[in-house]
Amino acid sequence: MSKSNNVYKDAFNRCLRLLDENKSLPSEPELGTLLGVSRTTVRSILARMEETGLIDWNKRNKTVLRAPRPEDFFPEEETDSLAEIIERSFMRRLLAEGAEAGMQINELELAREIGVGTTSVREFLIRFSRFGLIEKRRNSHWVLKGFTRAFALELTEIREMFELRSAAAFAALPEDSAVWVDLDMLEVQHRQLASEIATRFNEFSELDERFHRLIHRASHNRFIVDFYDVIAMIFHYHYQWNKAEERQRNEVAVQEHLAYIAALKSRDPVKVDAACRKHLKSARQTLLTSIPEGRQAQPA
Amino acid sequence: MSKSNNVYKDAFNRCLRLLDENKSLPSEPELGTLLGVSRTTVRSILARMEETGLIDWNKRNKTVLRAPRPEDFFPEEETDSLAEIIERSFMRRLLAEGAEAGMQINELELAREIGVGTTSVREFLIRFSRFGLIEKRRNSHWVLKGFTRAFALELTEIREMFELRSAAAFAALPEDSAVWVDLDMLEVQHRQLASEIATRFNEFSELDERFHRLIHRASHNRFIVDFYDVIAMIFHYHYQWNKAEERQRNEVAVQEHLAYIAALKSRDPVKVDAACRKHLKSARQTLLTSIPEGRQAQPA
DNA sequence: GTAATGTCTTTTATCGTGAAAAAACATTTT
DNA sequence: AAAATGTTTTTTCACGATAAAAGACATTAC
Numbered sequence: 001m002s003k004s005n006n007v008y009k010d011a012f013n014r015c016l017r018l019l020d021e022n023k024s025l026p027s028e029p030e031l032g033t034l035l036g037v038s039r040t041t042v043r044s045i046l047a048r049m050e051e052t053g054l055i056d057w058n059k060r061n062k063t064v065l066r067a068p069r070p071e072d073f074f075p076e077e078e079t080d081s082l083a084e085i086i087e088r089s090f091m092r093r094l095l096a097e098g099a100e101a102g103m104q105i106n107e108l109e110l111a112r113e114i115g116v117g118t119t120s121v122r123e124f125l126i127r128f129s130r131f132g133l134i135e136k137r138r139n140s141h142w143v144l145k146g147f148t149r150a151f152a153l154e155l156t157e158i159r160e161m162f163e164l165r166s167a168a169a170f171a172a173l174p175e176d177s178a179v180w181v182d183l184d185m186l187e188v189q190h191r192q193l194a195s196e197i198a199t200r201f202n203e204f205s206e207l208d209e210r211f212h213r214l215i216h217r218a219s220h221n222r223f224i225v226d227f228y229d230v231i232a233m234i235f236h237y238h239y240q241w242n243k244a245e246e247r248q249r250n251e252v253a254v255q256e257h258l259a260y261i262a263a264l265k266s267r268d269p270v271k272v273d274a275a276c277r278k279h280l281k282s283a284r285q286t287l288l289t290s291i292p293e294g295r296q297a298q299p300a
Numbered sequence: 301m302s303k304s305n306n307v308y309k310d311a312f313n314r315c316l317r318l319l320d321e322n323k324s325l326p327s328e329p330e331l332g333t334l335l336g337v338s339r340t341t342v343r344s345i346l347a348r349m350e351e352t353g354l355i356d357w358n359k360r361n362k363t364v365l366r367a368p369r370p371e372d373f374f375p376e377e378e379t380d381s382l383a384e385i386i387e388r389s390f391m392r393r394l395l396a397e398g399a400e401a402g403m404q405i406n407e408l409e410l411a412r413e414i415g416v417g418t419t420s421v422r423e424f425l426i427r428f429s430r431f432g433l434i435e436k437r438r439n440s441h442w443v444l445k446g447f448t449r450a451f452a453l454e455l456t457e458i459r460e461m462f463e464l465r466s467a468a469a470f471a472a473l474p475e476d477s478a479v480w481v482d483l484d485m486l487e488v489q490h491r492q493l494a495s496e497i498a499t500r501f502n503e504f505s506e507l508d509e510r511f512h513r514l515i516h517r518a519s520h521n522r523f524i525v526d527f528y529d530v531i532a533m534i535f536h537y538h539y540q541w542n543k544a545e546e547r548q549r550n551e552v553a554v555q556e557h558l559a560y561i562a563a564l565k566s567r568d569p570v571k572v573d574a575a576c577r578k579h580l581k582s583a584r585q586t587l588l589t590s591i592p593e594g595r596q597a598q599p600a
Numbered sequence: 601g602t603a604a605t606g607t608c609t610t611t612t613a614t615c616g617t618g619a620a621a622a623a624a625c626a627t628t629t630t
Numbered sequence: 631a632a633a634a635t636g637t638t639t640t641t642t643c644a645c646g647a648t649a650a651a652a653g654a655c656a657t658t659a660c
Contacts, residue, residue, distance in 0.1 A: 002649040003613045007439060027604060038652040039605090059605065060659080082614075108641055117615045118642080119419060126423055130430045132522045139307060139337075139621065139642070145522075154521040161461060221454040222432045222445075223527075230523075302619040303643045327634060338622040339635090359635065360629080382644075408611055417645045418612085439612070440652065 010079035011035045012045045016054075016068040025055065025062035082116060086124045089114045091237045094133065094147060101146030105134060131230050147238075149291050156284040159231055160277075162224045163215060167260075167276040170218035171267045179218060180265075186211050187261050194254050197247070204250035205239065211257055215264075234287075242290050249286055256282060310379035311335045312345045316354075316368040325355065325362035382416060386424045389414045391537045394433065394447060401446030405434060431530050447538075449591050456584040459531055460577075462524045463515060467560075467576045470518035471567045479518060480565075486511050487561050494554050497547070504550040505539065511557055515564075534587075542590050549586055556582060 014035055018025075025031060031042045050057040052072060055064050090110070093099060111121040125142055128134060133151065135143050145151065173179055189207060193200055209232050216228050239246070256279040263275035314335055318325075325331060331342045350357040352372060355364050390410070393399060411421040425442055428434060433451065435443050445451065473479055489507060493500055509532055516528050539546070556579040563575035 001615060002647085003615090003651080005650060007651065029604075040651055040653080043606090044651090106641075119614060119616095119644095122643085123423060123426055123613095126426045132526065141622090141641080151522075154523060157521055158523045161465070165461070221457055222451075223454060223458045223530075226432065227523075302617085302645060303621080305620060307621065329634075340621055340623080343636090344621090406611075419614095419644060419646095422612085423643095439650090441611080 004078075004082065006079050006081055007037060008041050008044050009074040011037045011041055012048065013073050013079060015045050015049075016072055019049075019054065019064055019068055023064055025064070027060070082120050083124060083127075086110075086114055086116060086121060087128070090124065090128070092241075094144070095237060095241050099144060099146065101144060101148055103144040103146075105142035105144055107142070131233060147234075147291070149288065152284075152287050152291055155230065155234065156280070156287065158227060160280045160284075162219065162227055163212070163280060164273065164276055166216045166219040166224060167264065167272050168269060169220070170215050171264055171269060171272045173218060179214065182214055183261060183264060186214065187258070190254055190258055190261065194251075194258065197251050197254065201247040201250045204254060205235070208235075208253065208257075238287070238290065244290065252282065253279070304378075304382065306379050306381055307337060308341050308344050309374040311337045311341055312348065313373050313379060315345050315349075316372055319349075319354065319364055319368055323364055325364070327360065382420050383424060383427075386410075386414055386416060386421060387428070390424065390428070392541075394444070395537060395541050399444065399446065401444060401448055403444040403446075405442035405444055407442070431533060447534075447591070449588065452584075452587050452591055455530065455534065456580070456587065458527060460580045460584070462519070462527055463512070463580060464573065464576055466516045466519040466524060467564065467572050468569060469520070470515050471564055471569060471572045473518060479514065482514055483561060483564060486514065487558070490554055490558055490561065494551075494558065497551050497554065501547040501550045504554060505535070508535075508553065508557075538587070538590065544590065552582065553579070 015031070018034070025046075026034070028039050028042050028046070031045075032039050035042065035045075046055070046057050046062065049055045053065060054068060054072065055062050105125070107118050107121050107125065111118045114121070125134065125136075129136060129142075132154070133145055133147060135145060137143060170179065186207070190211075193203060193207060212231075213225075213228055216225050219225065256275075260272075260275040260279050263271040266272075315331070318334070325346075326334070328339050328342050328346070331345075332339050335342065335345075346355070346357050346362065349355045353365060354368060354372065355362050405425070407418050407421050407425065411418045414421070425434065425436075429436065429442075432454070433445055433447060435445060437443060470479065486507070490511075493503060493507060512531075513525075513528055516525050519525065556575075560572075560575040560579050563571040566572075
């Protein structure tokens with residue numbers, strides 16, 4: 001089957017949304033940057049848009065003929081990359097009951113179950129291994145270490161070390177640094193979310209990630225910045241399948257963020273340290289209480 | 301060409317050395333654990349040993365007929381795994397002059413140059429990416445970030461954070477912990493090396509790694525333990541191609557280790573912190589001075 | 601002459617395939 | 631009956647092949 005054309009389909013869908021109001025499309029290279037794809041893909045998109053009567057395309061002229069209809073879009077599930085599909089499948093298994101530590105992971109079985117080639121599964125597992133949840137036995141199978149209490153504790157230990165350092169670095173940044181503008185914007189968005197928390201609490205995750213990534217970036221250390229990928233991954237999947245108390249949890253977190261932001265703006269290292277510690281402590285608590293007690297590592 | 305039988309060849313060579321004095325070989329499963337391979341491979345080894353007249357093999361009886369001769373061994377270069385071959389080739393390029401930051405990495409070209417399939421190169425690059433020296437552009441090439449001064453500084457920053465914490469944890473370990481025995485053994489080996497430093501200075505690398513890994517393990521944190529892989533990799537290759545002042549450097553380091561060990565054994569947190577800091581500082585200095593000034597990151 | 605379009609080439613992503621190695625099952629030996 | 635050997639099955643590792651996507655080069659338009 002070689003390669004799916006999900007890049008094209010996803011870009012096509014995004015391009016449809018772009019179309020809406022404008023009465024004419026920009027040049028091919030411009031569209032390419034806008035959609036984050038190559039000109040080759042842009043041209044495939046334009047070709048199809050012409051075919052389906054969405055635009056009239058003649059060299060530089062790309063006139064929009066009609067607004068896109070629901071049936072113009074490619075189905076959502078066809079726009080995911082293989083890596084995303086495999087990741088979702090794998091995480092579902094991992095966080096499901098019965099995924100005990102010590103369990104073996106079988107590439108071939110996974111590949112068959114998901115309906116993809118072994119190569120893609122292998123590559124996924126290699127990429128995934130840096131999250132510390134699986135381990136390779138040379139020339140043999142992978143071993144699941146499990147999403148255990150120990151894992152959560154080790155993860156949060158590093159997170160706290162890294163974030164305290166990043167927050168301190170952040171506060172020490174010069175007045176004219178661009179980060180203060182970003183921080184102001186995030187503050188506004190936090191306030192808006194706080195005022196409508198009852199209905200929009202599920203939008204917090206995304207804001208949370210942007211906020212913490214901004215702080216981590218102040219460390220100017222690639223290992224610290226990259227480590228946030230591990231945290232983001234865990235939070236993303238863990239909370240996606242664990243909605244208990246979500247509203248309450250996020251409401252508290254938003255307030256902690258606002259206090260944290262205020263501390264950063266004060267640029268007082270002591271206040272920053274205190275606000276950061278407080279938020280991290282409650283984040284750890286939340287993560288820990290959501291791990292079922294039964295999920296313990298098996299003796300090796 | 302599918303898969304090379306380097307596992308068999310390497311195990312065969314190691315088995316030859318085992319053969320030497322003993323007049324009879326253990327059971328197949330026992331040999332398997334000894335050599336770290338499956339019984340299937342053990343049987344291939346035994347089969348060849350019988351063929352070449354090294355042993356007489358009849359079921360449980362594996363009598364050694366003669367001592368192995370040099371020509372019995374498989375050539376060294378045939379015992380390396382593909383991953384090792386690719387890693388070496390890649391690192392040679394990376395540390396060679398002209399490997400500037402920002403440079404593109406081409407999977408196909410690398411594969412052709414090394415003479416292996418693209419899949420193996422891809423998998424290597426994915427595994428290697430966690431070292432923070434390369435980065436993937438989605439659906440496109442890899443970008444070399446380069447072994448720059450910035451990289452060395454970011455690496456050592458994390459190393460120092462992690463090792464200070466691990467050393468503190470180490471010193472706090474109970475008297476009856478097994479680590480104290482390991483530490484005593486390492487101390488003896490350090491003293492031996494110190495007394496013969498003139499001739500054996502090149503054996504330090506290996507001792508260095510074992511010492512630091514022992515300390516890091518005391519953190520009981522997989523992220524800290526795993527991070528030492530990054531450090532070990534950098535040190536391994538960097539010093540392999542940079543022998544300037546090696547003897548002098550190692551002589552100093554051995555003494556610092558001995559002081560560090562003494563501090564750990566005193567179990568006094570203040571002394572431990574001081575000894576650890578001192579050693580890490582000089583390690584960082586050594587690494588930094590060995591990076592050519594010209595090697596700077598290019599603006600993006 | 602710069603920036604677009606048109607065309608051609610190269611590289612990446614993915615699969616199926618086959619040998620090496622591991623693992624599972626069956627049989628024998630002590 | 632426990633542990634070894636003998637046999638068969640399954641899985642991992644690595645390759646070449648192929649379509650998707652990116653990139654490079656040539657040509658045209660403003």
